[in-house]
Amino acid sequence: MSKEFRKAGRKDFSKPISAQSVKEKPDFSHFMRRTEVIGSKSDAHLGHVFADGPLPTGLRYCINTAALRFIPKDQLSQKGYGNYLNLFEGCVNSDGKNYKDNLENLL
Structure with missing residues (x-):
């Protein structure tokens, strides 16, 4: 999933990182109409997608934290996720510094 944004303290995203990674199906449980993400x-149940997200998709993928696996950038390749390294290019941390600059300052 990409483009994380905050709403109600959960991990929300505007789109899947890969359309082939998830499926969506209608969910009418708990007297609600929503779309389940599996x-x-x-x-496996991953969470739900809602149509109240940010532009450009207008979607908000509310993914359960238990369904997420956080892998440090420097371990992506060895864990089999090296093809996602390009997604970190140009990323900035909350302090406004480039991810690479912060990493070099720590070493």
Whole structure:
């Protein structure tokens, strides 16, 4: 998932990192009408998607924290996620500094 934004303290995203990674299906449980997000391979419940998100998609993927796996950038390749390294290019931390600059200052 990409483009994290905050709403109600949960991890929310505006789109999947890969359309092939997730499937969506209608969910009418708890007297609500919403769309469930499930893993394409696992069929596991990941969260829900709502149509009140930011532009350009207008979608808000509310993903359960238990469904997320956080991997440090320097371990992506060895864990089999090296193809996502390009997503970190130009990223800035909350202090406004480039991710790479902060990493070099720590070493």
